[in-house]
Amino acid sequence: MEQSFIKELQTIVGDQYTLTDRESLAVYGYDSTPELESRPGVVLLPGSLSEVARILALCHGAGISVTPRGSGTNLSGGSLSGGGVVVQTSRMNRIVEVDEENLTATVEPGVITSALHREVEGRGLFYPPDPGSMNISTMGGNVAENSGGLRGLKYGVTADYVTGLTTVLADGELLHTGGKTVKDVAGYSLNPLLVSSEGTLGFFTSITVKLIPKPRAKITMLAHFPELNQAALAVSAIIAAKVIPATLEFLDKVTIKCVEDYSHVGLPLDVDAVLLIEVDGHPAVVAEEAASVEEICKRHRCSFFQTAKDADEALKLATARRTALSALARLKPTTILEDATVPRSCIAPMLQVIQETARKYNLTIGTFGHAGDGNLHPTCLTDERDKDEIARAHAAFDEIFDAAIAMGGTITGEHGVGLAKKRYLPRLVGESGIKVMRGIKQAFDPKGILNPGKVF
Amino acid sequence: MEQSFIKELQTIVGDQYTLTDRESLAVYGYDSTPELESRPGVVLLPGSLSEVARILALCHGAGISVTPRGSGTNLSGGSLSGGGVVVQTSRMNRIVEVDEENLTATVEPGVITSALHREVEGRGLFYPPDPGSMNISTMGGNVAENSGGLRGLKYGVTADYVTGLTTVLADGELLHTGGKTVKDVAGYSLNPLLVSSEGTLGFFTSITVKLIPKPRAKITMLAHFPELNQAALAVSAIIAAKVIPATLEFLDKVTIKCVEDYSHVGLPLDVDAVLLIEVDGHPAVVAEEAASVEEICKRHRCSFFQTAKDADEALKLATARRTALSALARLKPTTILEDATVPRSCIAPMLQVIQETARKYNLTIGTFGHAGDGNLHPTCLTDERDKDEIARAHAAFDEIFDAAIAMGGTITGEHGVGLAKKRYLPRLVGESGIKVMRGIKQAFDPKGILNPGKVF
Structure with missing residues (x-):
């Protein structure tokens, strides 16, 4: 990335929030996905919506890619940038409002999910989504990935709670969708589309979620x-x-x-x-x-x-x-945590497939997960330096995903497609699905600068 | 519409299911929206997915518009065709499956909503969405409009229950999205986008919904x-x-x-x-x-x-x-039923705005609705032959919608935009919202043959 361009970005967010040193770029070259590394050209830590909008407008004009990033707990490589600009949300971390009359909370994207839990539970309210990463991961990341959690069976996932978003689009323009109303059918439903868009359709600067009374x-x-x-x-x-x-x-x-x-x-x-x-x-x-x-x-x-x-x-x-x-991650250097999901009536046959596949490929696979949702996490304990074992692991997951699809399931219940599952997506959604998704990407980001190369 | 083209359509669905007589075209020239009329060129009643796919492929090739239609209870002009082909779902009315293990039901689009209620409640299960029209309206229509109902406050709306769709796209290709899994983040969330797309993105031939245990x-x-x-x-x-x-x-x-x-x-x-x-x-x-x-x-x-x-x-x-x-509809020849929605804390000021506006324009407006959702139905009792009163009614609703938007509300909570509210949509979603929605339409239907002229 050219120094003159980095200087321009620096004028937007300030020197101390523009990271270009080797160590920072190395750290931001990873998220929580094994086997993947991809260093950014620069990391920015903006403090406001207007800074985010200016960053995107500038990058859009220059054709430079932008990858939004929360805490980097992503499990599908979705926060890796491939040499572009990483925009990290940690400074935008205010709980802006808890509205007890309308049962909503409005937060900035960098708020840690469990911090929102504490804030609303203190008032007798409840924000149900509780991903495993909730003490580290951010609301912005949860929204981008449509995170699930242990309470998903009864209470649903992040998408079930997002009622309003302010999104900076690829060209720096603002898009306001929804708000505090619990019902809204004015035009296409953009909120659920933006939720789970994995950073490819826009950058969220404000998130309004529905709350419910805390269970007694x-x-x-x-x-x-x-x-x-x-x-x-x-x-x-x-x-x-x-x-x-x-x-x-x-x-x-x-x-x-x-x-x-x-x-x-x-x-x-x-x-x-x-x-x-x-x-x-x-x-x-x-x-x-x-x-x-x-x-x-x-x-x-x-x-x-x-x-x-x-x-x-x-x-x-x-x-x-x-x-x-x-606990699983302690055993071997590399932990491939997967996310096969089936209708809950297929849990028994799916567990059998996982165990048989592990035996067939001589792998150690531990499985845990949200049985009530049919959302299992077969987790392969391996070592990425062992090329042969890694190849066997990929072959095994290939079969596991095919089995999940054959049972009417899906390739990911809550971790997203990112980079890690791109090759499985066409098997699930078909040619027409990929075509429609590419068209949607085109509608939001015709120049393709937002988190490029992810999902499809 | 050319006779030769109608003949081709006839070979797909059969003579008796191809309506071209004056009376039929007159009937299908209306839905439940006042002041609007628009006769189709032909009405088709297909009996299967493959007939729907062939109709769409043929119309797509010829550049002829297709408007999906259920029971025509639409309140925003969304089922009016403007001279094209109307495809009515009444023959595709099977409840295909109630899966008690996975708590799902799969239906064809022409199933009447209350028929599904009866079927699942007999098994101790519950499909919550209960629009006012539930004894007449169809599941396909409910999905296309994201219908609400009286139980929306606690149980949400149609979109909260749709987990799987089979959709025939504009060109006749099939798109399968979701299924019986309760969690799925594989690629963009297409289900909620298709729900509430008002017949402009595809024709649903199979709908899978989530059920819950029936309240005791x-x-x-x-x-x-x-x-x-x-x-x-x-x-x-x-x-x-x-x-x-x-x-x-x-x-x-x-x-x-x-x-x-x-x-x-x-x-x-x-x-x-x-x-x-x-x-x-x-x-x-x-x-x-x-x-x-x-x-x-x-x-x-x-x-x-x-x-x-x-x-x-x-x-x-x-x-x-x-x-x-x-009851309101009996009083005067024309009933304009509106759908302003505000955060529930704004119900009192919104009711005040409605009453003051009715007085200002010398109109009879009765208001009822889903107070818990902030979703009010101010209903103007008028006569469409009285041009002056109709003009005053439109001016009044203009002010009512502006007030709803100013309170953080929306122009429609459950009736859709259709033809009736197109001019209000830009005020709510802005230029960037309209641009994105048009882009999404382009992604699904580049030739613009599906229910053209609706929403935006």
Whole structure:
């Protein structure tokens, strides 16, 4: 990138917020996706909407690419820039308003998701999306990726909560969509399109989300299953009994072992699966639902069933699931965390495919995830220096994704396509899907400067 | 339209499903929008996806426009064709599947919405969207318009339930988006974009929606308020007390009088407002919420508060609201039903604007609607032959929409833009919004044959 151009950018955000040193560029050359690295030409940390608009107008004029970035927890390479300008949102981190009358919150993109949780929960309100990364990742990143989380089964994902956005378009123009109204059908629905656009359609400078009343009670339960298939059947049976838990999470044997080695929470090493279940809401409802869950788990031959007796114990039980990725990641240098998603009735066959594929390619794959959503995270523990094993891992995931698609599932439930899954997307959405998506990109960003090369 | 072209269409759907007689074309020249008429060249009633695809491919090749149509209950002129081909969905009316394990239903576009309600409720499941037209309107139409309804406050609108679509694109190609998975971030979110696209982006041939467990209990309540402002404050106070009723509906004095004349349900003629409130869910929760609602209404000086003692009485109370439009429509030859929506905290000022504007332009405007959603239906009772009054009505709605926009609201909460609100859309979404929407249209339908002239 030419020095004269960097100087122009510097006049917009100021010297101290223009990073060009080797170390910074190296750091911003990664996100949380294994095997990928791509250094930016410069990293900018703007402090306001108007700075963002000026950066985009300038880059648009010069034909230089811009990649929005939050905390870089992206798992599909979506925040890597390929030599262009990275615009990082950490300085735009104000919770602008919590509107208790309209049940909305308005935030800047750099707000950490769990900071919003704390702010609204203090007022008896609730922002449900809780991605695994919620203590690090930003609202802007969550919106761009349409992040899910452990409470997705009952409460949905980020897109279900975004009601208003202010977006700087590729050419620096502003687009206001929605607001605080809960209903709006004026023209095409642009909010859900911008949510999950992975930084390719615009840069969010203001995000308004819907809040709900905070559930008054919660019961956390853990069940051990000697047989994997019984755990999967228990998941289906809980839903069929018309109980929709907030959280219905699964850990397989490989994951259980890693978690226990890492956090010593007392998980058994001789079972095939563990389910973590949380029901929340009105105390009377929660008590009934917990009783149903216990009865169903016991009917499906769980060998152990525990109900947390207080908040501390609940936290300890949930830790088993919350630390799954960190625990798996300790075992080998490279952790390929995948995101295959199927209709929830296909969890049992999907788990079988994953285990058989791991055996066939001689790989260690631990699987955990949002069983109630059919959203599994088969996680391959490998070493990117071992070219042969990496090739086998890719071959295995190829088969796993094909199986997910064949079951009516998808290649990514919550991590996005980014760079990592581009080659799988056409299999899922077909030629007509890719054509339409390219056309939409063209409508927002005809010069293709926003996060180029991602998604398709 | 040339006879030879109609003959070609006839070979696709068959003679008896190709309507060209004067009477049919006259009937299909209207939908439920006042003041608008536009006869099609021909009306087709295809019986399958493949017939729809062949119709579109043929029309695309010939550059002839196609307007999808359900039951024609559209309130914004969205189903009027302007001389082209109308493709009506009534023969594609199968409920293809109710999947109790995955909590989904898959339907063809011509299924009547209340038929789906009956089918799933018989299995203890629930499809919440319940537009006023639900006994006549189709699922295809509901999806195209993103229909709301009386249960929107707690349960959201059509877009919140559509998880999968099969869409025939303008050129006859198929697009499959989503499915039964509850989470999917593979590429841009096309489902919510297609939902509410008002027939301009594609023709839905299969719709998969999410179901939820049917609420076990419901309590229906009616409150009379001598002061309009107190009714509006009660709405805000109910939400602020963290009670989210399924239904929180409002009728003003003009509407109350019309409803009482029409259905003799015993509404008072001396109050300014009536609220209809329904809470549903677990019996214990419902009892507590109903008690809160009663206390809040009384605190806001309601003059009468009634709790339905059984299902029959609940139906009778709800009838007051369900018949509002029919009751108003009896009074004058032309009923202009509008759809201004504001953040719910702005209901009181919005009602004031509507009343003042009615006085200023010497019009009869009755207002009812989804108070909990901030979605009001100011309804002007007029006569389209009275050119002067019609001009005043349009001037009044101009001011009402400007006020809604100024309060952070929108020009349509659930009826769509169609033809009727095209001129208001730029005020709301700005030049950049219109540009992006036109680009999206271009991506789906470069020749512009699908329902041309609508939305923008």
